Every structure is written in structure tokens, then in C-alpha cells.
Amino acid sequence: xxxxxxxxxxxxxxxxxxxxxxxxxxxxxxxxxxxxxxxxxxxxxxxxxxxxxxxxxxxxxxxxxxxxxxxxxxxxxxxxxxxxxxxxxxxxxxxxxxxxxxxxxxxxxxxxxxxxxxxxxxxxxxxxxxxxxxxxxxxxxxxxxxxxxxxxxxxxxxxxxxxxxxxxxxxxxxxxxxxxxxxxxx
Numbered sequence: 001x002x003x004x005x006x007x008x009x010x011x012x013x014x015x016x017x018x019x020x021x022x023x024x025x026x027x028x029x030x031x032x033x034x035x036x037x038x039x040x041x042x043x044x045x046x047x048x049x050x051x052x053x054x055x056x057x058x059x060x061x062x063x064x065x066x067x068x069x070x071x072x073x074x075x076x077x078x079x080x081x082x083x084x085x086x087x088x089x090x091x092x093x094x095x096x097x098x099x100x101x102x103x104x105x106x107x108x109x110x111x112x113x114x115x116x117x118x119x120x121x122x123x124x125x126x127x128x129x130x131x132x133x134x135x136x137x138x139x140x141x142x143x144x145x146x147x148x149x150x151x152x153x154x155x156x157x158x159x160x161x162x163x164x165x166x167x168x169x170x171x172x173x174x175x176x177x178x179x180x181x182x183x184x185x186x
Contacts, residue, residue, distance in 0.1 A: 003172040004081045005030065006059040006072050008090040008113040017148045019132040020065060023089040023113075025157070026130070027058040029165040042078075043071040052173040057081065068113040069120030076121070086125045087171050088117060089164065091145065095131025097153060098160050102128045102167060102180050126176055130164055
């Protein structure tokens with residue numbers, strides 16, 4: 001069985017350590033744990049790993065956040081992966097920092113990456129939202145999302161990323177329902 005695990009973010013050094021790139025951090029962790037290497041491919045960087053007899057195609061779209069749907073759809077088609085085996089990992093302003101929520105479908109919640117994916121493939125796919133908090137003043141949302149992690153956040157980030165990576169592995173190994181029950185508790 002094959003799964004597409006798409007971590008959302010923006011390419012380029014100026015975005016590397018920003019809150020909006022937390023999806024990239026999670027798929028980077030998955031690749032690192034499996035000692036996999038990234039290959040620059042059409043509309044994204046790809047790494048392939050095996051976990052519990054399943055193949056995980058890890059994707060970091062190179063289309064920038066607002067055009068993530070093009071990349072995700074391309075790799076679903078290219079790898080012949082059914083949409084029910086897709087997990088999109090992204091940042092969420094509506095969750096407090098460090099919390100995560102896994103769902104099998106839902107709205108875009110104002111997230112431009114999800115909005116674009118929904119327009120291309122619909123909204124019936126799993127998404128893992130990682131809370132980045134909402135510690136910004138009115139009108140400063142873009143600066144906050146594209147801002148770098150605070151010192152305190154950076155100290156907690158490795159555990160948060162590891163937990164999200166374990167959630168993604170569980171999604172492929174035991175399915176959405178069991179993973180939601182096990183990992184949505186914290």
C-alpha cells in the first residue's frame with residue numbers, strides 16, 4: 001500500500017524557519033528517521049520511506065502554499081495513490097501552539113494551502129493540523145504566520161514535530177479512526 005504524506009510550506013531560505021512551514025518540518029522528520037534522501041522532482045521534493053510494509057511518498061510542494069493543490073494532485077496521480085491514502089500536514093492558527101488535530105475531511109478553515117487543495121481534489125482527505133497559536137495583533141496575521149518561531153517555541157518544537165511524525169506513521173499503519181483515537185488526545 002502507498003500513502004502520500006504532504007507537508008505544506010513555502011520553498012526558499014526566507015521561509016525555512018517560519019510557522020507556516022511546520023508541515024515541511026514534519027515530513028523532514030519522517031525522512032530523517034528513515035534515513036531517506038530528498039529528490040527535487042516536478043512540483044515538489046520527494047522522499048520515499050517504508051513503514052510497516054507500507055510505502056510513504058513524502059512530499060514538500062514547490063508550488064508555494066497557495067498553489068499546493070497542483071502539486072498534491074500531480075503526485076497522487078503519478079504515484080497512483082487513492083485520495084483516502086492522502087494525509088496533508090499544515091499549520092493552524094486556531095489551535096494553541098503544540099496541539100494537533102487529525103480529521104478525515106473538513107473545511108479549509110481559512111488556510112490558503114487547504115483552500116487550493118480543496119479546489120483541485122475536493123475536501124474529502126485526511127489533514128493533520130499543527131497548532132501555531134494566535135499570538136498576534138489584529139491585522140498582523142500574515143507577519144505572524146510567516147514569522148520565525150520564538151525561542152520558547154523552538155525549545156518545544158522537536159517534541160511536537162516528533163509527535164506529528166508518529167501520527168503520520170500511524171495513519172498509514174493502522175488507519176485514520178485508530179490514529180485519531182490515539183493521537184488526538186494530547
